[in-house]
Amino acid sequence: MKNDSVSLTIDGKPVQVPAGTALLLAAKANNIDIPTLCYHPELKPEGHCRLCVVEIGTAPRTRLVNSCTYPAEPGLVVQTASAKVLASRRMVLELLLAQAPAGEHLKEMAAAMGVHETRFKKGDPAARCILCAQCVRTCREVVGVSAISMAFRTPKKRVATPFAEQSEACIGCGSCVFICPTNTIAYTEKDGIRTVWGRKFELQPCNKCGNYIAPKAQLEHWAKLTGDPVESFYVCKDCR
Amino acid sequence: MPKFESMNHLEEYRGRLLSSRNPQEPQVLVCGGPGCLPMGSEEVAAAFQAELKQRGLNGNVVLKESGCQGLCAKAVKVMLRPQGITYQQVTAEDVPEIVEATLVNGKILDKFCYQDPADGSVKAYKSKVPFYQGQRPIVLGKMDLIDPTSLDDYLAQGGYQALQKVLGGKSPEAVIDAVERSGLRGRGGGGFPTGRKWRLCRQAPGDVKYLICNGDEGDPGAFMDRAVMEGDPHAVLEGMIIGGFAIGANQGYIYVRHEYPLAVKRLALAIDQAREAGLLGANLLGSGFSFDVKISKGAGAFVCGEETALIASMEGDIGEPHPRPPYPAVAGLWGKPTVINNVETWANVPAIMSHGPEWYAAIGTENSKGTKVFSLVGAVNNTGLVEVPMGTTLRQMVYDLGGGIRDGGEFKAVQTGGPSGGCIPKQFLDLPVDYDSLQSVGSIMGSGGMIVMDETSCMVDVARYFMSFLHDESCGKCTPCREGTKHLLEILTEITKGNGKEEHIPLMEELCDTMAAASLCGLGQSAVNPVRSTLKYFREEYEAHILHKKCPALVCRPLLKYTVDPETCTGCLACVRECPVDAIHGEAAEPQVIDQELCVKCGMCHAVCKFDAVKVES
Numbered sequence: 001m002k003n004d005s006v007s008l009t010i011d012g013k014p015v016q017v018p019a020g021t022a023l024l025l026a027a028k029a030n031n032i033d034i035p036t037l038c039y040h041p042e043l044k045p046e047g048h049c050r051l052c053v054v055e056i057g058t059a060p061r062t063r064l065v066n067s068c069t070y071p072a073e074p075g076l077v078v079q080t081a082s083a084k085v086l087a088s089r090r091m092v093l094e095l096l097l098a099q100a101p102a103g104e105h106l107k108e109m110a111a112a113m114g115v116h117e118t119r120f121k122k123g124d125p126a127a128r129c130i131l132c133a134q135c136v137r138t139c140r141e142v143v144g145v146s147a148i149s150m151a152f153r154t155p156k157k158r159v160a161t162p163f164a165e166q167s168e169a170c171i172g173c174g175s176c177v178f179i180c181p182t183n184t185i186a187y188t189e190k191d192g193i194r195t196v197w198g199r200k201f202e203l204q205p206c207n208k209c210g211n212y213i214a215p216k217a218q219l220e221h222w223a224k225l226t227g228d229p230v231e232s233f234y235v236c237k238d239c240r
Numbered sequence: 241m242p243k244f245e246s247m248n249h250l251e252e253y254r255g256r257l258l259s260s261r262n263p264q265e266p267q268v269l270v271c272g273g274p275g276c277l278p279m280g281s282e283e284v285a286a287a288f289q290a291e292l293k294q295r296g297l298n299g300n301v302v303l304k305e306s307g308c309q310g311l312c313a314k315a316v317k318v319m320l321r322p323q324g325i326t327y328q329q330v331t332a333e334d335v336p337e338i339v340e341a342t343l344v345n346g347k348i349l350d351k352f353c354y355q356d357p358a359d360g361s362v363k364a365y366k367s368k369v370p371f372y373q374g375q376r377p378i379v380l381g382k383m384d385l386i387d388p389t390s391l392d393d394y395l396a397q398g399g400y401q402a403l404q405k406v407l408g409g410k411s412p413e414a415v416i417d418a419v420e421r422s423g424l425r426g427r428g429g430g431g432f433p434t435g436r437k438w439r440l441c442r443q444a445p446g447d448v449k450y451l452i453c454n455g456d457e458g459d460p461g462a463f464m465d466r467a468v469m470e471g472d473p474h475a476v477l478e479g480m481i482i483g484g485f486a487i488g489a490n491q492g493y494i495y496v497r498h499e500y501p502l503a504v505k506r507l508a509l510a511i512d513q514a515r516e517a518g519l520l521g522a523n524l525l526g527s528g529f530s531f532d533v534k535i536s537k538g539a540g541a542f543v544c545g546e547e548t549a550l551i552a553s554m555e556g557d558i559g560e561p562h563p564r565p566p567y568p569a570v571a572g573l574w575g576k577p578t579v580i581n582n583v584e585t586w587a588n589v590p591a592i593m594s595h596g597p598e599w600y601a602a603i604g605t606e607n608s609k610g611t612k613v614f615s616l617v618g619a620v621n622n623t624g625l626v627e628v629p630m631g632t633t634l635r636q637m638v639y640d641l642g643g644g645i646r647d648g649g650e651f652k653a654v655q656t657g658g659p660s661g662g663c664i665p666k667q668f669l670d671l672p673v674d675y676d677s678l679q680s681v682g683s684i685m686g687s688g689g690m691i692v693m694d695e696t697s698c699m700v701d702v703a704r705y706f707m708s709f710l711h712d713e714s715c716g717k718c719t720p721c722r723e724g725t726k727h728l729l730e731i732l733t734e735i736t737k738g739n740g741k742e743e744h745i746p747l748m749e750e751l752c753d754t755m756a757a758a759s760l761c762g763l764g765q766s767a768v769n770p771v772r773s774t775l776k777y778f779r780e781e782y783e784a785h786i787l788h789k790k791c792p793a794l795v796c797r798p799l800l801k802y803t804v805d806p807e808t809c810t811g812c813l814a815c816v817r818e819c820p821v822d823a824i825h826g827e828a829a830e831p832q833v834i835d836q837e838l839c840v841k842c843g844m845c846h847a848v849c850k851f852d853a854v855k856v857e858s
Contacts, residue, residue, distance in 0.1 A: 047563040050719050050758045064757045069563040084757065088720075091754035095723035096635065119747055120727045131716065149717075150558055154725060157716030 008076040019074075023067035024052055027080055034080050035089065035109065037096075037181065038132035039068045043141055046130050050092050055079040064088060086113075093120040102128045103182045128182040135159055135176035135185060144219070145169045148176060148197065159185075161197050171213035172201030206236035241391060243518040246526040247404045249830065254395050261396060264322050266301045266343060268292075269384055270330075271317035273308025273471060274463045275624065277502070279315035280331065281305065287335035301343060304387040307471015307641075308463075310380070311371050312624035314354065319366070319384040324383075326366040327352035357621050357643050371622045373453050374640050376603065379587045380627045387507055391513040394474040401521055402593035406482050407527035410773065415486040419589065423595035423609030428454055428545070428582030429657065429686040431608075431675040431761070439580055440569040441487045444577035449489040452573065452580040453480055454550060455496035458542040459658030460709060462689040464613040465583035467625050467811075469496065469503035472587065473510035477533060479586030481524065484531040484595055487579050492533040495550050499540050500669055542713035545687075546761045547572075547580045549715065560717045561761035568829045577814060582687065584613055598699035604630030608674030612685070618654075618692035621646050631672040638692055649694035653777070657686025659706040659713075660766035662773030663699060682773040684766060698795035699778035700785050704732035706770040714763060721764025724755040728771055736796040740786035749775065790858040797841040798858050808832035815845035815854060 006019045010027050017026040019036035022045065024034050037049040045068035053064040058077050064084065079085060093238035095111040098120035099104035100106055110116070134151060136159055140146045147170035151160040172194050177187040187196045194201040194215055213219065213236045241382050244250040270276075270285040292298045309317040314328035320342060327338065341347045354363045363369045363695070366384075386393035394400070397519065406415055420435025442448060453476060457465040469476060480492045496503055511533050514520040522530045535552050543549045544559040553559040572578025588610060592600045601609045608630040611626060617623045620642030628637065634654055638644070645651050653663040656673070662683030664671070671677050676850050677683050693702065711725040728751060731744050752768035759765045775782060784790045791799040804815075804824075809831040816824045816832060823838035824845060831853075834845065846854040 046717075047565075047760050048717055048719070051758070053758050066563060066760070071565060087750075088754045088758045091751060092719050092758065095719055095727070098720075098727070099723055107503045119358035119743075121730055130719075131722070133717075133730075150560070151717070153543070154711055154716040157722065 006072050006074040006076075008072050008074065008078060010078045011080055017072050020071045023054055023056075023065075023070050023072060023078055025077075026072045026116070027054075027067065027078070030228050032080055032218065034067050035113070036068060037106075037109070037130060038134060040134055040137075040179065043134060043137040045069045046133065047204040049096075049130065051089055053085060053088055053092075055082045055085050064086065087091065090114060091114050092177045094120060098122045098131050100127045101125050105181055129159065129184040130182060131157060131159070132181065133159070134181065135213060138175050138179045143171070143173055143175050145171055147171070166199040167197055170197055172196055172200055172222040173221075175235045204234060206239055207234045208239035209236060209239075212237055241513065242515050243516065244517065244525055246409050250395075250400065250404060250525060254401075257392055259397055266858075267319075267321040268301060268303045268308040268343070269309075269319040270319065271307075271315070271319070271384070272305040272388075273310075273312065273317075273383075273467055273625070275308065275312025276315040276317055279481065281316045283332040284316050284318065284330055284335060287332035288339070289463065291335050291339045295339065295344070296756055297339070297343065304390075304393075305384040306386065307388050308380070308467035308625050309384045310375075311354070311369070311622055311623045313622055314624075318352075322364050324363050326354065326369060326372075328354060330618070361487075368702050371624070371641050371643065373440055374632065374636055376629045377626050379468060379475070379584055379613055379625045380471075380625065381591075382475070383467070384696065386472070387733070388440065388471050388473055389509055391474065391510070391517060394472070397466065398594065399474055400478055402480055402590035403519070404525065405592055406485055407525055407529060412442060412486045412488060415482060415593070418597045419486070419592060420595070420597075422592045422600040423604070424585065424588055424592060424600065424608075425608065425675060426582060427584035427588070427612065429684060431685060434581060434585055437569055437581070438483065438487050440567070441489075441577045441579045444570045445456060446577050448576045449487055450573045450576055450578040451480060451484050451489040451492040452554070452578060453488060453492065453494040453496075453586050454545060454547070454580050455494055455500070455507075455600050456538050456545040456550060457583070458502075458540070458545050458713070459585045459687060459689045461617045461691060462615045462658060464615055464625060464686055464688045466503050468501050468508050468583050468587050468613070469494075469500065473503075473506045474514065475587045475590055476507070476583055477510055477520070480533060480587035481520070481531050482589050483579060483581070483586065485529050487577075489579070490530050492531065492534070492535060493536050493554065493573070495536045495538055495544075496556060497540050498537045504535060541715070543715040543761070543763050544707075546763060548761070550580065551578065560715045561763075562761060565788070584688070604735070605672060605674045605677075610686055612673070613689045614688045616642055616690050616692070617688075618694075619645050619649060619651075619694035620692045627756045628673075630674045632670050633670050635669040637670070637673065638689065642692060645692070645694050647694075649696065651692070652695050652697055653693045653699065653702075655683070655691040655693065655702070655706075655770070656689065657684035657766075657769070658689040659709045660684070660769050661686050661689065662769040663702060663777065664773070665777040682776060683769060696793060696795070698736075698791050698793035699774040699781045700791075701736050701772045701793075701795045704729065704736055704771045707732055707767070710763070710767045714767070718758075718760035718764060720755045721759040721761075721767060724751055724759070724764065725767055727751060728755075728768075732771070735782065735785050736791070737798045738785070738789045738796070740782070742786060743853065744777075744786065745775065745782060753780040792858065794856050794858055797843065800841050800843075801836065801857050802834050802839060802841065802843070802845060803855050803857070804832045804834055805853045805855055806852050810851055810853070812850070814848045814850065818848045819842040820844065 015030045036052045047066040052067045054067045093115045097118040101122045147167040177185045192203045203212040204216045219233040318327040346366045350362045354369045424434040459743045543561045544553045546561045549561040570577045613627045622643040655663045707729045711729045714721045714725045716722040756768045811829040823835045826832035
């Protein structure tokens with residue numbers, strides 16, 4: 001419908017997108033790339049990393065907003081690579097490089113934007129987590145179990161299970177591990193046992209081929225969701 | 241208390257109440273505010289009760305525990321009515337003397353009266369005390385008149401008359417118009433026009449709307465909202481009910497810190513009283529409008545004062561802010577249109593509706609109308625809670641109300657707006673305090689903290705102190721605030737230790753720019769103010785620390801040098817006994833020497849020397 005689309009300007013280029021489209025996606029649809037770290041198309045954007053900031057408005061009344069959540073408005077003037085945007089983005093990258101010196105993806109991204117070193121005191125050299133919360137959001141929004149969450153405030157902020165104990169809600173699905181852009185979350189699989197978030201999960205072998213399918217806890221979760229008997233999930237997808 | 245079925249019913253009750261009360265009746269109001277309570281106000285009140293009873297006066301003299309009477313530096317405060325005599329620094333032991341002399345014999349006791357530090361004159365009456373003279377109490381107006389646990393007291397002061405006026409014939413739009421015309425802006429710090437916020441919420445589509453009172457006052461040293469919630473809880477409720485009517489909400493919440501147990505208790509009592517009286521619940525005063533209020537307790541995270549974090553906390557989620565838009569007025573609590581206003585904002589509403597928006601708008605400056613409550617603390621003689629018209633100058637606050645700098649010191653700076661406010665130097669003492677002027681000099685109104693500093697404050701250390709608070713309180717959701725506060729604190733700490741580098745100043749400035757522009761919420765955006773303002777107005781202090789390794793205010797211990805003046809030292813060895821690292825040597829009755837290699841600069845020698853022989857320099 002014509003009514004539902006809005007016209008705005010991104011980097012001097014007039015564009016039309018459906019009303020409410022996040023500026024990040026509006027730019028993307030017009031082949032303008034904005035770097036992101038905490039954004040994931042399957043998750044509700046929350047504006048954690050601040051890498052995707054863009055400048056909106058016209059001088060002298062402009063401000064930075066995160067493009068992953070800010071909706072396209074009629075007549076909005078957006079700059080995705082103004083001096084202010086680039087300075088802010090580089091500073092955020094410097095801060096992240098100091099926070100997560102071991103983050104390879106982060107280093108590559110920073111280098112691509114001309115940031116090769118940080119002027120800030122580096123934290124733990126092995127640190128990789130950038131607190132983007134993709135794991136937490138995946139667990140809550142996609143898996144639907146909320147086994148992990150952000151815990152504490154700035155000085156001790158981290159992703160954790162409740163009270164840092166083995167989470168009863170966790171189904172061992174490993175989605176958090178899969179989604180993590182920095183390979184931070186510890187995860188092992190050995191002798192039919194998967195270990196994640198400090199809890200061991202027994203893996204269910206396929207009734208036909210014997211290959212492991214998934215943790216029993218995860219299949220039980222599926223059974224609960226679908227109402228089917230858990231045994232109906234004891235055959236792997238290749239053998240079905 | 242009857243359940244009021246109609247406006248007339250309430251008015252009849254009020255009339256009977258007033259005619260049963262004698263305005264000339266002697267009253268003793270013992271301050272039970274945040275300053276006086278820990279200083280023993282309950283004991284003082286108990287002593288009055290015992291003394292009055294013993295003398296058989298308990299039938300003639302009314303004894304009440306009031307809300308905050310303001311001049312907290314002089315706790316415990318006692319107000320004697322009808323004369324309006326204000327006594328200070330009263331202890332339970334003083335009570336018999338006060339009863340005998342003042343209540344029985346009508347004699348004023350000078351020693352309990354305020355003494356003007358300027359000329360030593362004694363001020364017995366509240367109206368003569370300079371601390372109160374410059375004030376314009378609206379929100380704090382009933383503080384030393386009522387017992388906050390008595391709905392009758394509130395009604396006797398005209399309480400719920402504004403609500404009657406609103407429910408008795410005003411349309412919601414007319415109420416919003418009035419609030420808009422009054423020029424009231426959010427007293428929590430943001431300064432957003434209250435009427436416009438209400439209108440946005442009223443216009444937002446949706447049948448269910450909510451209203452929240454933000455009582456999450458978390459600034460160190462600030463207790464404005466606490467004093468209002470404890471001292472005049474019905475004013476907050478009345479403001480909220482009027483707000484609910486205006487925006488079309490039937491449910492309000494008060495989000496209040498768990499660390500304010502008395503505020504929670506008083507609010508809960510006020511809610512019960514209002515429900516019993518039909519001032520909360522279904523069909524208020526027969527108007528057809530229903531409204532109720534619940535208390536939601538917060539766990540004390542500073543960030544939960546930010547509206548979206550507050551809502552997250554109320555919903556049982558982790559107290560982190562969310563990107564706006566959508567604004568709470570469109571999608572707030574449980575996704576419904578929600579108005580959030582601070583305690584003081586709500587408490588202003590009844591007065592605006594009673595006296596009219598024009599009356600309110602006549603107070604203050606062009607863009608900041610009405611009054612503002614400040615907690616005036618720090619290096620002034622008269623610390624306490626004040627309410628002044630917008631536009632009162634900093635000089636008036638510090639010298640007239642505050643009674644000048646304590647110990648005859650020199651004014652250095654005033655920090656307004658809580659931990660994320662800026663430090664304003666001497667050259668702006670004549671600045672009229674309002675939202676815009678404070679912002680123009682790099683500070684904020686905030687919720688009304690006002691910390692006065694004298695020459696003994698090191699501005700680098702001040703910035704470091706506030707940054708340590710903000711670093712602890714940053715929720716850590718967004719990178720600039722989480723990592724920025726960390727590195728600002730780290731750099732400031734290094735500078736105060738004498739490890740500062742020249743490049744630290746431009747690096748901090750650059751970091752501040754990104755934090756201010758790119759942080760998710762107001763906490764991170766304003767966290768830079770203490771650093772930016774001190775870098776701007778007290779740059780030479782940073783340079784002294786970084787380039788010359790000196791702390792001009794003699795605060796940063798690693799940069800200090802303690803020596804013994806051989807001329808004045810008597811060799812009493814007091815310092816030798818106190819030194820924790822045995823760094824002081826010399827014969828008894830001979831001048832002592834401090835070994836600079838061993839000295840850890842703890843300052844004990846300086847503190848114990850009775851002869852002023854230990855010198856500190858930087």
